[in-house]
Amino acid sequence: MAEQFDLVVVGGGPGGYVAAIRAAQLKMKVALVEREHLGGICLNWGCIPTKALLRASEINHLLHSLDQYGFAADNIRYDFAKVVKRSRQVAGQLSAGVKGLLKKNKVTVFDGHGKLAGKGKLSVTKDGKPVAEIEAKHIILATGARARVIPGIEPDGKLIWSYREALAPDIMPKKLVVIGSGAIGAEFASFFLNMGAEVTLIEAMDRILPVEDAEVSAFVKKSFEKQKMKILTGAKVQGVRKNGDSITTIVEVDGKVQEIIADRLISAVGIVGNVENIGLEATKVKVERTHVITDEYGRTGEDGVYAIGDLTGAPWLAHKASHEGIIVVEAIAGQHPHPMEVGNIPGCTYCRPQVASVGMTEARAKEAGHDVKVGRFPFIGNGKAIALGEPEGFVKTVFDAKTGALLGAHMVGPEVTEMIQGYTIARTLETTEAELMHTVFPHPTVSEAMHESVLDAFGRVIHI
Ligand SMILES: Cc1cc2nc3c(=O)[nH]c(=O)nc-3n(C[C@H](O)[C@H](O)[C@H](O)COP(=O)(O)OP(=O)(O)OC[C@H]3O[C@@H](n4cnc5c(N)ncnc54)[C@H](O)[C@@H]3O)c2cc1C
Numbered sequence: 001m002a003e004q005f006d007l008v009v010v011g012g013g014p015g016g017y018v019a020a021i022r023a024a025q026l027k028m029k030v031a032l033v034e035r036e037h038l039g040g041i042c043l044n045w046g047c048i049p050t051k052a053l054l055r056a057s058e059i060n061h062l063l064h065s066l067d068q069y070g071f072a073a074d075n076i077r078y079d080f081a082k083v084v085k086r087s088r089q090v091a092g093q094l095s096a097g098v099k100g101l102l103k104k105n106k107v108t109v110f111d112g113h114g115k116l117a118g119k120g121k122l123s124v125t126k127d128g129k130p131v132a133e134i135e136a137k138h139i140i141l142a143t144g145a146r147a148r149v150i151p152g153i154e155p156d157g158k159l160i161w162s163y164r165e166a167l168a169p170d171i172m173p174k175k176l177v178v179i180g181s182g183a184i185g186a187e188f189a190s191f192f193l194n195m196g197a198e199v200t201l202i203e204a205m206d207r208i209l210p211v212e213d214a215e216v217s218a219f220v221k222k223s224f225e226k227q228k229m230k231i232l233t234g235a236k237v238q239g240v241r242k243n244g245d246s247i248t249t250i251v252e253v254d255g256k257v258q259e260i261i262a263d264r265l266i267s268a269v270g271i272v273g274n275v276e277n278i279g280l281e282a283t284k285v286k287v288e289r290t291h292v293i294t295d296e297y298g299r300t301g302e303d304g305v306y307a308i309g310d311l312t313g314a315p316w317l318a319h320k321a322s323h324e325g326i327i328v329v330e331a332i333a334g335q336h337p338h339p340m341e342v343g344n345i346p347g348c349t350y351c352r353p354q355v356a357s358v359g360m361t362e363a364r365a366k367e368a369g370h371d372v373k374v375g376r377f378p379f380i381g382n383g384k385a386i387a388l389g390e391p392e393g394f395v396k397t398v399f400d401a402k403t404g405a406l407l408g409a410h411m412v413g414p415e416v417t418e419m420i421q422g423y424t425i426a427r428t429l430e431t432t433e434a435e436l437m438h439t440v441f442p443h444p445t446v447s448e449a450m451h452e453s454v455l456d457a458f459g460r461v462i463h464i
Contacts, residue, residue, distance in 0.1 A: 002133040003108075005031045007332065008122055009140045010114035010278065013040020014318040015309025016142035017098050019325030024105035028126035031134055032107050033114035033124050034186055039095040040144055042318040049167050050187050052087035056348050057194035061352065068389055078195070080172040088168060103370055110134070115163040116214035116279030120304055138304055138332050141285075141292065142325065143274040146398060153179070159247040160240070161266045163188070173197050177249045179237055181208035183349040184429070185268035186220070187439070193229050199231040200260050207233055209349060213361040213410040215396060220234040220412060223353050229453055242264065273311045284439050294341035298328035308369035320345050346424045348417040353393050356420035359408030359427055362398050371401040373433075374455025377449045379413045381464040384444040390414040395453040397423075409450075419447050433458060 007023045009016045012034030020032045056078070063076045095251040102109055112126035113135075115307060120140060123129040125322040147162040152183070161169070166188050178189040181203040193199040201208065201224065208231060209215040214265040221231055232253050241248040249260045272290040284301035286293040291313035297308040306328045309321030309388065319321075323340060330337040349355040365372050375397040379385035393413020400407055409423035426436060433454060455461045 002121065002135040003031070005029045005030070005108070005134060005136040007138045007140065007329070008033065008114070008134050008136040009142055010122065010329060011040065011142035011144055011274075011311075012098065012102075012109070013036040013142060013144050013309060013321060014042045014351070015144070015311075015321030015456045016040065016140070016326045017102060018322040019140050019186070019329050020107045021101060021105045022326045022329045023332070024107050026329065026335075028329075028333070029046075030105075030107045031110060031136065032102060033110045033112060033134075034097070035111075036115040037095050037359065038098040038102070038109070039091075040142075041146075042321075043098065044091050045164050045167055047318050049087040049091045050163075050184075050191070051350055052090040053083065053167070053191050056086070057191045058352065059193045060196070061075055065389070080169075080195070084168060104197045104430045113277075114229040115277065116283060116305065118282075125145045128372065130266070138306065140298070140325070140328060141278060141300075141307040141310050141311055142309045142321070143278055143320075144289075145273045145316060147267070148270040148272050150237070150267060150269055151181075153237070153265070155267060155391045156242075159242050159245075159264060161264055163266075163268065163419060169264075171263070175246075177202065177262040177265045178199070178268060179249075179265065179269035180270070181205075181231075181233075182211070182268065182270070182345070183209070185266070185356075186349050187226070188266050188268060189229060193224070193227055193259065194352060196231075198228075200232065200249075200262070202235045202237060202249070203231070203233045203462065204235060204237075205233065207268075209355060211347070211355055212349075212355060213396060213408070214363060215359070215394075216355055216410050216412050218349070219355065219393065220355060223412075224351075225354055227352075229418040247406040269295075271310065271316055273313070274316045276313065286396070296327075297331040297337075298324060315342070315347060317345060317347065329420045341428070344427045345422060346349040346420045348420065350417055353412050355412050355417040357408065358420055358424045359406065360398060361408060362396070362411065365398050365400075365407045370407060373401045373457045375399070375455065375461070377452035377456055377464060379446070379449055379462065381452065382444075382446060382449045383445050385449070386412055387444065388414055397450075397453045397457055399433050399454075399457050406431065406436065406454075409453075411450075413449075414446055416446075419450060421451055422447060 006028035023030045112124040113133040117123040122134045140323040189201045236252045238250040280426045292307040308324040327337045346358040378394040380391045385391045398408040398412040436454045
């Protein structure tokens with residue numbers, strides 16, 4: 001006899017578990033099926049453990065900059081196994097926290113693999129054996145995504161790492177090659193660099209962090225290079241050669257082929273949606289290039305089947321997955337949630353220097369036909385950043401010259417990942433330049449640079 005629910009969610013990542021909790025708040029009887037770890041990639045193999053590692057590399061960097069602050073210490077060293085262990089513990093703690101939250105909200109959790117098994121039906125198996133048959137009027141697919149693999153550069157758990165192996169590394173490589181300079185590649189490159197590795201970052205596009213504003217990409221490149229990272233852009237990886245305990249990457253740049261020998265290689269060339277083996281074949285759910293197609297309320301081509309998060313494509317971000325989960329559930333409950341405004345989803349990269357942005361780049365705004373006003377403010381003009389000893393970076397704001405709408409904001413520098421939310425709220429509230437200029441910012445804070453950037457766009461900057 002199948003167990004009956006109002007809603008079943010397949011996948012317990014930030015999309016799935018948030019959707020399940022919101023549904024429970026709305027008095028639905030909810031089940032969640034998770035085959036591996038509650039918290040999904042984000043808590044276990046993504047957002048959180050990377051930030052725990054990056055905290056360690058930030059501390060290592062600070063310890064090697066002590067003189068700047070009037071301190072001295074000899075024999076600074078770290079225990080790499082302990083650094084990794086702490087990151088895994090943080091991940092474990094948060095995954096256990098999700099289990100507690102689901103219990104508190106009376107969500108029934110099934111440990112196993114969920115697969116659509118007919119209209120309103122889902123089968124759950126564990127190690128190939130049946131665990132449960134579930135029936136629900138609504139099924140949300142939130143199965144996430146995994147690392148994209150380049151043929152010939154498949155992660156092997158030893159010399160070639162995907163993000164999974166890079167998050168639980170068995171050694172601290174002395175020399176490292178990272179292929180792909182999106183957020184994931186840039187964060188790993190920055191982590192290992194700041195822990196003391198010699199890092200080469202390879203990017204096929206003509207600039208690193210290619211989705212960011214071109215000025216931000218150029219600034220981060222310069223900063224990474226100042227930190228002695230080697231960066232190859234417009235670079236085509238032709239292949240790799242494994243040599244016992246090292247790996248040679250063969251790469252072509254400007255028609256010249258070079259070989260880079262490293263201890264390990266991290267492949268961070270994008271992700272693909274987990275669309276396989278979830279029973280989509282027998283449904284009207286449409287899949288395009290490994291991502292499920294949905295409308296603005298997460299509805300797929302199959303009645304009663306919804307999809308959210310990484311499974312539905314870019315931007316591949318935890319907060320996008322969670323927010324989609326809430327929209328879908330509220331729509332199922334008959335509420336009228338605002339559809340997702342993709343342009344208001346902030347993106348952050350926690351490398352050193354940090355990068356954060358929301359909305360359109362200057363180039364995109366111009367392509368979209370806007371007559372723009374652009375403001376810039378460097379942290380070297382900000383008292384708090386100087387006091388912190390981190391005056392590197394800037395804030396750039398892009399406005400529509402006619403309406404004063406904030407089209408985009410782009411930041412690189414200290415704690416910008418904590419500050420971008422200010423501009424995100426402004427965009428969500430459709431705030432104009434006049435209201436932003438009228439806003440009082442506390443002094444001394446790094447956030448004053450956000451105000452100054454707005455002032456600069458309208459010829460009113462004070463401190464530069
Ligand atoms: C190294 C790294 C760093 C990242 N850093 C950030 C960051 O700083 N900020 C940010 O916003 N995003 C970050 N991301 C992206 C973020 O992790 C994802 O966007 C987010 O996890 C997507 O959430 P989701 O719920 O859609 O899917 P996931 O988190 O992938 O969860 C899907 C879950 O479904 C389960 N599952 C899959 N198929 C089945 C099935 N058939 N039955 C049962 N269970 C199933 C999986 O086991 C998984 O637990 C990072 C990603 C990586 C890899």
